Amino acid sequence: MDTDELIRQRIRVRMQERGLTQAELARQLGIKPPSLAQILSGRRGRVPESLLNVLQALDLQLDALSAQEKRNG
Template sequence: MGRFHAENPSELIREARLDAGLTQAELARRAGLRQPSLAQMESGTRNVSEEMLDRVLEAADYRPSLALERNFNAVRKAASRRGLRNVRVFGSVARGEDNFNSDIDLLVTPDKGTTLFDLALFGEDVRTITGFTTDVIVDDGPFPSGWQALREAVPV
């Protein structure tokens, strides 16, 4: 089973390619494909398996910031369902330094009665929605001295 699930993989491939500043020929070469095959995937005239989608997105260095931007409404809804609000992103995604191997670091405000289980389930929800591993931290706990997350966190 693939890491990424998309209703429209052709759109996702094109978005990742353009974000990386690659031509179809360059991305095809990186992914070990022929350019006409990639063009068919991008146009939607060729089916894309989940495994092939993973391969092409990795070759394009698809970033979690793109996935988060593309799916922010779904992430906010998942947070609300789990009793979380004020969802913010920090770390490499917030700084614009993310790459295909980055995770998503989220800072949230829990409602009264929210459990660690809710936080873990929300992290899994975001991973399922975006395809990227997600760490979730609450903003009402003690923080290490010099911790920058509160200062660099930006709303989702």
């Protein structure tokens, strides 16, 4: 699994943990729900700035995600 997909997966898990819908998270980020859906599905390709905004909104650290990817092989 590449880093972008790992990030997307962790975002989805954190959203579930917090009981957030895509619409609610999109509202917090100031973007439209379809834009967030494209980010989470990977249809937008690599969107580092958008992903970083989502990570910040969910209190996820990129370093922690990278470490997890290394452990998972």
